[in-house]
Amino acid sequence: xxxxxxxxxxxxxxxxxxxxxxxxxxxxxxxxxxxxxxxxxxxxxxxxxxxxxxxxxxxxxxxxxxxxxxxxxxxxxxxxxxxxxxxxxxxxxxxxxxxxxxxxxxxxxxxxxxxxxxxxxxxxxxxxxxxxxxxxxxxxxxxxxxxxxxxxxxxxxxxxxxxxxxxxxxxxxxxxxx
Amino acid sequence: xxxxxxxxxxxxxxxxxxxxxxxxxxxxxxxxxxxxxxxxxxxxxxxxxxxxxxxxxxxxxxxxxxxxx
Numbered sequence: 001x002x003x004x005x006x007x008x009x010x011x012x013x014x015x016x017x018x019x020x021x022x023x024x025x026x027x028x029x030x031x032x033x034x035x036x037x038x039x040x041x042x043x044x045x046x047x048x049x050x051x052x053x054x055x056x057x058x059x060x061x062x063x064x065x066x067x068x069x070x071x072x073x074x075x076x077x078x079x080x081x082x083x084x085x086x087x088x089x090x091x092x093x094x095x096x097x098x099x100x101x102x103x104x105x106x107x108x109x110x111x112x113x114x115x116x117x118x119x120x121x122x123x124x125x126x127x128x129x130x131x132x133x134x135x136x137x138x139x140x141x142x143x144x145x146x147x148x149x150x151x152x153x154x155x156x157x158x159x160x161x162x163x164x165x166x167x168x169x170x171x172x173x174x175x176x177x178x
Numbered sequence: 179x180x181x182x183x184x185x186x187x188x189x190x191x192x193x194x195x196x197x198x199x200x201x202x203x204x205x206x207x208x209x210x211x212x213x214x215x216x217x218x219x220x221x222x223x224x225x226x227x228x229x230x231x232x233x234x235x236x237x238x239x240x241x242x243x244x245x246x247x
Contacts, residue, residue: 069246076243080236087229094228101221142247149240156233164230174222 050132057135066141070133073145077131077152084156085127088163092120095166102170107177115169119162126159 054074061067095116099109131152135144 066247069243073240073243076236076240080233080240084233084236091228091230095225098221098225098228101216105218142244145247146244149237149244152240153233153237156237160230160232167225167228167230170225171222174218174225177218 047130047132050134051130054133054135058133061135061138061141063138066138070135070141070145073149074133077133077148081126081129081131081152081156085123085159088123088159089120089127091163092116092123092166095170098170099173102173102177105177107173109170109173112166112169112173115162115166119159119166122159122162126155129155 058067058070058074061070095112099112099116102109102112131148133145133148135141
């Protein structure tokens with residue numbers, strides 16, 4: 001009887017402890033998700049505010065020709081980012097198909113798989129980016145807009161390097177299997 | 179009456195016999211039905227066909243636009 005009571009108390013204590021750990025873990029992950037959601041919300045509001053500022057500044061440009069160029073570049077930047085990230089996603093899909101064929105042949109593709117996943121994550125992140133032109137004064141339009149163009153170029157190059165690395169890692173997997 | 183029966187009987191027996199159409203069994207072979215083993219070299223070639231070109235052409239276009247500012 002005493003032994004049974006001790007076992008029951010021990011079971012109760014262990015169960016309570018596990019439950020407390022689980023509750024703590026759930027609270028932690030919920031807090032993390034809430035924080036992440038808030039960060040996304042802040043980022044979106046920030047981008048929205050920046051875009052509104054850009055639209056207002058754009059309207060103050062006196063030179064109609066320059067104003068039209070700024071509008072065109074603003075549109076082209078968004079289109080180029082979409083086009084390039086869509087293309088990179090397509091390339092990565094093809095790479096995954098090739099990877100599957102190699103796996104069917106028992107070729108070790110772990111490194112290539114990691115490289116493709118890293119590249120796809122970067123591409124997704126790049127696709128979600130919104131480039132907003134920051135305009136100061138009319139005589140600085142070239143420098144202001146040029147800065148954003150440079151940023152887009154740099155970002156796309158960085159992501160493209162990861163796509164190239166993914167392709168190279170598949171080539172290495174084939175080479176190693178030969 | 180007997181003559182009529184006779185004529186009918188003759189016609190029935192002398193009518194040209196149509197040869198039964200010859201049934202030629204046809205077998206359709208789909209190209210995919212024959213498995214073709216893809217070699218590692220084929221896969222390598224497929225990989226080479228995957229483009230990883232950069233955005234330089236698009237950036238050049240933007241830089242050309244910038245010259246107008």
